[in-house]
Amino acid sequence: MTRKESVFWGRYADLVNKHGLSGYAAEWTVHRAQQFVYGLEGRKLRNVDATYLDQYLNVLGRNDSLQDWQMIQAINALKILLVDVVSLDWAVTYDWDARLSACRDLEPTHPTLAREAPLMRDVHRQEACALTPAAEAQLERIKEVVRTRAMSIRTEQTYVEWARRFVDYCGGTFPEGPAKVRDFLEYLALVRKVAPSTQSQALNALVFLYGQVLKVELGDLGEYRRPARKRRLPVVLSPGEVQLLLAAMSGRNKLMASLLYGAGMRLMECIRLRVQNIDFDNGYILVVDGKGGKDRRVPLPVKLVPELKAHLTAMKAQHDADLTAGFGEVFLPESLARKYPNASKEWIWQYVFPAARLSTDPRSGRRRRHHVSEKNLQKVVKSSAVKAGIPKRVTCHTLRHSFATHLLARGSDIRTVQELLGHADVSTTMIYTHVLNRSGVSGQSPLDTL
Structure with missing residues (x-):
């Protein structure tokens, strides 16, 4: 690296630090910028335009080894380079926010993707208790029944989540009869302080669970505490x-x-x-x-x-x-x-x-x-x-x-x-x-x- 290059990248590193980056994050930000500059293949940095930048980022976006946070890191590195260091007029008005906001991957549970993935056991957070194999199978059965009835993916996710919360409340298994369902609904109202619509959502999920999956009629739940509807x-x-x-x-x-x-x-x-x-x-x-x-x-x-x-x-x-x-x-x-x-x-x-x-x-x-x-x-x-x-x-x-x-x-x-x-x-x-x-x-x- 020549002395001129050392001065240039030293100035760039100082600006990176001023943006609150340090350690490995700062080192990799500098590295991303250097990858861009040394890949210009004879084109001068001041002659880079928005079209070239778009093409570069599009190629980068097709790199399957680059994760979303690394793509964000590369975009931020180029923003510092072209706006703060080189001060290109078009770069100041370039839609950096759109580029950054479009980098996030859709999580596997996102409604667009979740219904298309094959049925499999969810990888979920650590629960308060271990679920029995029968309870796990029943949770998966909810998905099958919902999909057979052509109900929405949001409904599927909601019903599975409420069933999981209910089985946690019951100690890892689904009890027979309405008593525990009534207790759970009161627990939501009195302890969790949920909204009326949330309690109604839980009730709908449990009625579906018992009636369509477990094939057990809950019957009349009797009186239970409901949150005041506002x-x-x-x-x-x-x-x-x-x-x-x-x-x-x-x-x-x-x-x-x-x-x-x-x-x-x-x-x-x-x-x-x-x-x-x-x-x-x-x-x-x-x-x-x-x-x-x-x-x-x-x-x-x-x-x-x-x-x-x-x-x-x-x-x-x-x-x-x-x-x-x-x-x-x-x-x-x-x-x-x-x-x-x-x-x-x-x-x-x-x-x-x-x-x-x-x-x-x-x-x-x-x-x-x-x-x-x-x-x-x-x-x-x-x-x-x-x-x-x-x-x-x-x-x-x-x-x-x-x-x-x-x-x-x-x-x-x-x-x-x-x-x-x-x-x-x-x-x-x-x-x-x-x-x-x-x-x-x-x-x-x-x-x-x-």
């Missing part, structure tokens, strides 16, 4: 607060949050969007397999069309590069993959918001590209609300609440809003009329009339 109104942002929130975000995360508000989609509906679900010509988004397994159409915000098209152009280039490298497959449900064996490589089936890294398919072991993890957008929305100074508890679902409330405020009828939200019962949608003070009582304070 009526909660949804948190809704004003149009001005929505503008402040979105202004505090940037890049891909802002695009996704804008879709949540502009189309009223649920978080996972946005995360799982595929290319063919967006109809630019007719101005709508097709939500496939939403809550309850239902499809519906929602409006495509006109303001987002140019940005969405530019985003899809970039993702198409990434997909083409994957195909050239021998990859390019996307995750498809098993039934769909059997019916259309070549669909996994087609552009129309790709996720609109794909992960930055290829992941291993739990069934075949092949390297495929899943969608981004929803946890990153959840964190960004929460932190952006704090940054914007919004004194409310803001989540991704708050944007959906705001979508419905603002539509009603502009005169949309309740049935239209119900269809756009995908609610099975209009009474669920009616809650937004209470937010608007449309209960027949004037929203004006009597103090203002004095």
Whole structure:
């Protein structure tokens, strides 16, 4: 290494330390940056552009030996290099957050993947007691019955978790009769202080367990303590607060949050969007397999069309590069993959918001590209609300609440809003009329009339 290079990397190491990194983390951050610089093959560092960086990171994302945290480490190393050291203008505005947020692997229990993995004993946390072999078999039987009845993966996970908690409470085995079930429900209310909906969820899970798996009728459980049910109104942002929130975000995360508000989609509906679900010509988004397994159409915000098209152009280039490298497959449900064996490589089936890294398919072991993890957008929305100074508890679902409330405020009828939200019962949608003070009582304070 020449003296000039030693000075350059010494300066880079100092900046790494200023970012709070030390020890092996700092050493590997420097190493990641050096890998990038010494792989430029004659190109000067100052001549690197966003296209080259995208290509480099895409190749890195196809490296099956690189874990998600190592990918994050590499991106942070390049951000320090190109923004703080070389000070490239385009690097300052580059969407680093989107690159970082797309690195997280989907855990095996994620709803997108869990149903596709073969039935096997869960690797779960240390329990309070050891389960009997019969109890373990019954827990697995819950999955089989749920899947036979075509119930959702969320329901499957919830029922298995409540059954596991119940068998822990009972000492490792499932007792006969309703006595222990009643005791467990009271324990949840009096000791665990759970919400009424949580206790009802546990009851539904245990009724399913006994009736459909153990083939034991619980009968009348009798009287047991229930938590007091409280009526909660949804948190809704004003149009001005929505503008402040979105202004505090940037890049891909802002695009996704804008879709949540502009189309009223649920978080996972946005995360799982595929290319063919967006109809630019007719101005709508097709939500496939939403809550309850239902499809519906929602409006495509006109303001987002140019940005969405530019985003899809970039993702198409990434997909083409994957195909050239021998990859390019996307995750498809098993039934769909059997019916259309070549669909996994087609552009129309790709996720609109794909992960930055290829992941291993739990069934075949092949390297495929899943969608981004929803946890990153959840964190960004929460932190952006704090940054914007919004004194409310803001989540991704708050944007959906705001979508419905603002539509009603502009005169949309309740049935239209119900269809756009995908609610099975209009009474669920009616809650937004209470937010608007449309209960027949004037929203004006009597103090203002004095």
